[in-house]
Amino acid sequence: MLNYSMVIQWSKKDNCFIVTLPEWGELCQTYGDTYEEALQNAKEVLQLMVNSSIQEGASLPKVKTFTGTLQSSSTI
DSSP states (O other), X not given: OOOOOOEEEEETTXXXXXXXXXXXXXXXXXXXXXXXXXXXXXXXXXXXXXXXXXXXXOOOOOOOOOOSOXXXXXXX
């Protein structure tokens, strides 16, 4: 399981969803015309980044984890 972060945001300028992969640097991005397409593209890019790092013998970036408290739906 790849537990890396993905940030999916709508880009009005580009008229599509932009996905950034923060652990891999600010230039590691992909996009999609729909949210689902952007997510799928990001999964593929992430897998390529991991595979490439492993093949090159490079260390993988440290996974950023959620450190807050999950709010239950009854309190939102």
